[in-house]
Amino acid sequence: MKAQEIRQKFLDFFQEKGHQIVPSAPLVVKNDPTLMFTNAGMNQFKDYFLGNKTAPSPRIADTQKCLRVSGKHNDLEDVGMDTYHHTMFEMLGNWSFGDYFKKEAIEWAWELLTEVYQLPKDRLYVTVFEGNAEDGLEPDQEAYNIWKNIVPEERIIFASKKDNFWEMGDTGPCGPCSEIHIDIRPAEELAKQAGRALVNQDNPLVIEIWNLVFIQFNRKADKSLETLPAKHVDTGMGFERLAMAVQGKYSNYDTDVFQPMIQLIAEKATKTYGKDRQVDIAIRVIADHIRAISFAIADGQAPSNNKAGYVIRRILRRALRYGYTYLGFEEPFLYGLVSTLATQFADVFPELKAQEDFVAQIILNEEEMFLRTLVNGLKRLEEVTQDMKPGENIDGEVVFRLYDTFGFPKDLTALIAKERSLGIDEEGFEAALQIQKGKGKDDAKKETGDWIILHEIDDTEYLAYDTLDINTSIARYRPVKIKDKTVYQLVLDRTPFYAESGGQVGDTGYLVSQDGTLKIPITDTKKENDLIVHFTPKDDFTKLEHLSEVEFTAIVDAKKRHLTENNHSATHLLHAALRQILGPHVSQKGSLVNEKLLRFDFSHSKALSPEELTQTEHIVNQKIRENIALDERRNVPFKKATEELNATGLFGEKYGEFVRVITFDENFSRELCGGTHVPSTGKIGLFKIISESSSAAGIRRIEAITAEEAENYIQSQLQILDELKEMFKQPKDLKKAVESLIQEKNALQKELEKLEGQQVQELKKELLTKIEQVGEINFINQKVALPSVEALRQLAFDLKNEQQNLVAVLAANIKGKPQVGVMISDNLIAEKNLHAGNIIKELAKEIQGGGGGQAFFATAGGKDLNGLDKVIEKAKGLLS
Ligand code: SER
Secondary structure: HHHHHHHHHHHHHHOOOEEEEEEOOOEEEEOOOOOOOOOOOHHHHHHHHHOOOOOOOOEEEEEEEOOOOOOEEOOOOOOOOOOOOOOOEEEEEEEEOOOOOHHHHHHEEEEEEHHHHHEEEEHEEEEEEEEEEOOOOOHHHHHHHHOOOOOOOHEEEEEEEEHHHEEEOOEEEEEEEEEEEOOOOOOOHHOOOHHHHHHOOOOOEEEEEEEEEEEEEEEOOOEEEEEEEEEEEEEEEEHHHHHHHOOOOOOHHHHOHHHHHHHHHHHOOOOOOOOHHHHHHHHHHHHHHHHHEEEHHOOOOOEEEHHHHHHHHHHHHHHHHHHHHHHHHOOOHHHHHHHHHHHOOOOOOOOHHOOOHHHHHHHHHHHHHHHHHHHHHHHHHHHOOOOOOOOOOHHHHHHHHHHHHHHHHHHHHHHHHHHOOEEEOOOHHHHHHHHHHHHHHHHHOOEEEOOOOOOOOOOEEEOOOOOEEEEEEEEEEEEEEEEOEEEEEEEEOOOOOOEEEEOOOOEEEEEEEEOOOEEHHHHHHEOOOEEEEEEOOOOOHHHHHHHOOOOOOEEHHHHHHHHHHHHHHHHHHHHHHHHHHHHOOOEEEEEEEOOOOOOEEEEOOOOHHEEEHHHHHHHHHHHOOOOEEEEEEEEHHHHHHHHHHOOOOOOOOOOOOOEEEEEEEEOEEEEEEOOOOOOOOOHOEEEEEEEEEEOOOOOEEEEEHHHHHHHHHHHHHHHHHHHHHHHOOOOHHHHHHHHHHHHHHHHHEEEEHHHHHHHHHHHHHHHHHOOEEEEEEEEEEEEEEOOOHHHHHHHHEEEEEEOOOOEEEEEEEOOEEEEEEEEEEEHHHHOOOOOOOHHHHHHHHOOEEEEEEEEOOOEEEEOHOOOOOOOHHHHHHHHH
């Protein structure tokens, strides 16, 4: 069975069992501060488990791109070393949201594995949760009893919380689980030892393939478990491992999921996979990492220097170093793998194919950047480690320098150290890093307390599109500590506040209690896991009696909202105009919309010309003048929006089954968008681009302003023009007036240089008459006035050319600043053991300055003009 068929059979199986098949969520997580990347299929459903939202269907199945490289689930260290861990992998999953539970989940898993995939029953083992006293949890006898009806009891193993209680992160939905393991060892191994003892023992051929989690709890910030209102199923099966088992291989990398890439890398490196352990590891690392990097970039996370971006950069650099050291890739090579990957996944994850060139370009850029320092970094590391003994740690300061100067992520240095049986001094590294950052690491930490529930609500009624004020009450709140400051998050029954998303900032405003006694300022509104949270700096409100029942009027700051809307609608017009002018490859890569400006990042490989910018601006302003009415459609089925209506969406955005479509002229701009907009484009008034720049490789950034901001900007520019005209005494043609001023200035400059040249010549003649004899040396030791450092240099060289056995000390006043030059004839350097650089160091002290140079010529600048006489004195002394 080919991998593609294995995947399809999973989805078909669960579709037949009443599951709705949904697309994979993007790899990069937005709106959840506890998570950077999707690390499990269930992430996108977190709110359904917690009861914050109702699932569109009680049964769902999919294949989900997951990345386990940070936080609670991190497999990075194992990747490539072994044959069954990955950074990015596909997780096949089926879910029940308060619908079926353990019995169906277990029976269907068994049916699929043994009947559809025909995996031999006598190779399968199952584990169940043994209970945990600390959490007050009993053994999962229920699961045990269900399994007992399916498999012989000697194939069921009770296991501990570590393996059989699944948690998404430090907090969040969780529950006991039951895992299915497979023993794929060859028959002779099997005869020696039964598989049971090898389960959960890190044997590469006795591995977990499917995890059935019975979600019943929410792990709270205080570590306690809260029972959820309903019971759910969350299963996850490693697709690549399943493929290995079904295809009868001993390594995930030997399946057709990885083989095309493995062979491509081997071919590029002119190596053969399967001959040499180190080479194989390197090939596996690269075959794995290229997937994580490419899909993360396609989902909107380019490599960068912080947070999620740095995780991707680290993975990329790890791959590069393996390629460089073990496969001999000295030039960028990763980018050349993207196209094979994109084609392989075109039907499951089409986002990569659609952005193939863009992704390759970003990777190439990263490769070029790191390869420039990699060689030197490795050399440095070699120097440092050559005399070290196994077990020693590389100094933290060195690890930091490698990071800071050569771009070596700490874990890369640790990896190379490990290959030499060395460690790294983590603490020393952290200390050096903190010194550089100039602040404690904990500053940026955010701690969230548990919610205090006042009353249960299903979902906040979201009225941001319909009104700017509404009566409401507080459903729950919690304290959040950000950088030692505590603020409060509020969830309301209904809200008119727009929650930050799609680049548009969150609304601000007030909640005013009905009796007018309390006014709660709302300083920001955000989405966290689809909860709409309002931020307020103080906890006065908690002192109100019967807080749960208190009615508030929620009032949005309308002025700020309207200005923001101008900029958001203008962003759509800009996007459409850019596609018209530059081409359809332009796609949004980021945006910020607030009351002051709009910032739009988009894929395009070179700077826009002034003409392109003018044209873009012109189209947008034309569309503003056409005063096109907003066409807002809610709850449009996703397929209809993208296929029939041809609306533009964003890569890396998670769209639900129903989307909102914003149109300004169906032939011009139609986007999937959750933002708020002007009722008609005329309200924007005016659109002005204020900058165009590069935001990252392959991405351009335009900043623009609208309405009053744009008017003020143009006014101020015109005012500068008026003032210029005034300075030029109101010329008929200002441009000509400026041009002739520049010409005049250039001519004068030339004239001046000529005069200065003559002056230097005169000076030279004069100095040659002032030579003193000190033994055989012709000594010139004079104070001079010169127009520039360049003139001093010229003078010194001219003197050297015309006079033999020369030592010249020129103490120059250059337009009020002291400068000293020392010139020595070449023959004297060896004969008399003289060095201009050494002499200048001494002389520089007299003018409170410093300098240096070569043996025959050196200069120094300083601060104290009065020191020039002392320079002459000292030079005399030095020479004699
Ligand atoms: N959440 C579980 C896991 O990731 C099952 O999907 O293993």
